[in-house]
Amino acid sequence: MPERPPMGALRLTLPLKLIIAFGVVCAITLFQALAVWRNVSVIDSNLQRITDKLIPQNERVGALTVIILRASLETRHAMLMLNANKRKATIGEIRQLQAQAQQLVQEVGLNITSEEGRARYSAIQVTQNAFWAAAQQVLPLVEQGHIDEAVNLLETSIIPARNRFLDAVNAQKEWQIKLLDDETTASLERSHSTEVQVAVMSAVTAALGLVLVVLFMRQDQLIVTSTRDELTGLLNRREFTRLAQAELARVARVPGPTSLVMVDADYFKRINDRHGHPVGDEVLQQLAKKLLAGVRTLDVVARMGGEEFVLLLPHTDAQGALALAEKLRTSLAQTPLQLRNGEDLWISASFGVSSLPQGQAGTLEAMYASADKALYAAKANGRNRVEFHHGQGL
Numbered sequence: 001m002p003e004r005p006p007m008g009a010l011r012l013t014l015p016l017k018l019i020i021a022f023g024v025v026c027a028i029t030l031f032q033a034l035a036v037w038r039n040v041s042v043i044d045s046n047l048q049r050i051t052d053k054l055i056p057q058n059e060r061v062g063a064l065t066v067i068i069l070r071a072s073l074e075t076r077h078a079m080l081m082l083n084a085n086k087r088k089a090t091i092g093e094i095r096q097l098q099a100q101a102q103q104l105v106q107e108v109g110l111n112i113t114s115e116e117g118r119a120r121y122s123a124i125q126v127t128q129n130a131f132w133a134a135a136q137q138v139l140p141l142v143e144q145g146h147i148d149e150a151v152n153l154l155e156t157s158i159i160p161a162r163n164r165f166l167d168a169v170n171a172q173k174e175w176q177i178k179l180l181d182d183e184t185t186a187s188l189e190r191s192h193s194t195e196v197q198v199a200v201m202s203a204v205t206a207a208l209g210l211v212l213v214v215l216f217m218r219q220d221q222l223i224v225t226s227t228r229d230e231l232t233g234l235l236n237r238r239e240f241t242r243l244a245q246a247e248l249a250r251v252a253r254v255p256g257p258t259s260l261v262m263v264d265a266d267y268f269k270r271i272n273d274r275h276g277h278p279v280g281d282e283v284l285q286q287l288a289k290k291l292l293a294g295v296r297t298l299d300v301v302a303r304m305g306g307e308e309f310v311l312l313l314p315h316t317d318a319q320g321a322l323a324l325a326e327k328l329r330t331s332l333a334q335t336p337l338q339l340r341n342g343e344d345l346w347i348s349a350s351f352g353v354s355s356l357p358q359g360q361a362g363t364l365e366a367m368y369a370s371a372d373k374a375l376y377a378a379k380a381n382g383r384n385r386v387e388f389h390h391g392q393g394l
């Protein structure tokens with residue numbers, strides 16, 4: 001018979017539980033606060049990098065600095081609002097934010113009644129339009145994943161636009177915002193001049209759009225580099241493992257077959273030795289493209305490292321996976337790669353297939369181990385082959 005705890009000990013248990021529960025809540029709150037704080041400092045350091053890049057150090061701190069710094073604050077604010085619900089805004093949300101900002105500027109512009117005010121407003125709008133035009137051109141590039149081109153476009157278009165803005169401001173003596181100091185900033189805030197407010201607001205909103213775009217592009221780039229293989233653009237091993245584990249968790253809930261195929265280029269060392277490492281790299285890139293083109297959208301293709309690739313085929317049984325591997329093998333072996341230097345290069349690859357039958361649970365490690373054995377057999381049996389392995393625990 002287990003001993004009953006003494007009464008005193010029982011009375012202590014409830015307060016102790018409450019203290020522990022309170023401690024856990026405090027820890028979670030602290031953790032969340034730390035996560036938000038970390039997010040903010042990442043945003044701040046990104047903004048710092050962007051403003052550093054856009055405004056060369058040796059230049060006089062001018063009007064645009066005020067604008068970009070203000071835009072940065074606005075951006076940070078907007079980002080925090082967006083991050084309250086999601087960690088990352090979508091391109092659609094950025095567009096929406098830009099549209100709202102543009103509408104606001106237009107409304108202010110329409111309120112200017114004097115001829116002179118309108119003339120000044122339109123001078124500023126010329127600059128603003130240049131900013132907007134850059135942002136509009138940049139967004140599709142970001143959407144298509146051409147991050148370098150997008151950054152390049154921004155950097156080459158923002159500098160002339162900034163110079164035009166400074167010219168427009170300097171041309172109007174009374175509008176001149178000389179140096180960034182507390183006094184200037186404070187007087188700007190106190191200013192009742194509609195023209196100055198409009199000038200600043202137009203440029204702020206335009207710059208806000210651009211800063212947002214650059215910021216999100218940088219974030220995208222970080223995400224892309226942490227999930228993609230640099231050479232081929234395919235998913236990397238880590239991202240593949242994450243997706244494959246999610247898929248296996250899914251089939252544990254909703255039973256269905258899933259297969260894994262390991263692909264390894266044959267005699268790849270010879271290609272490097274005969275044609276040089278850059279051609280070897282090009283072969284890996286073309287091989288990656290061929291694998292990607294030969295599978296369905298739902299399938300996941302990744303580079304595991306070196307000349308080894310892996311495919312995850314959801315909703316595919318052993319027979320389907322073998323047929324797909326055979327199709328890929330023949331397409332590689334029967335058509336040469338066309339190199340950039342104009343030469344044709346014949347290559348082949350070996351394939352190892354493992355499969356998780358419908359209704360059966362299995363680990364990713366077991367699937368890998370089994371596909372790896374099949375790949376080993378394909379190599380041992382002469383290469384340019386597809387082999388299957390019935391793994392243990394599958």
Ligand SMILES: Nc1nc2c(ncn2[C@@H]2O[C@H](COP(=O)(O)OP(=O)(O)OP(=O)(O)O)[C@@H](O)[C@H]2O)c(=O)[nH]1
Binds near residue numbers: 265284
């Ligand atoms: N060009 C290039 N070569 C790579 C890369 N990663 C790995 N390699 C080379 O790939 C070669 C792989 O050689 P092995 O492991 O002997 O394989 P193999 O020559 O394909 O022989 P089998 O797999 O047995 O058919 C090595 O020479 C590596 O240096 C890369 O990113 N680019």
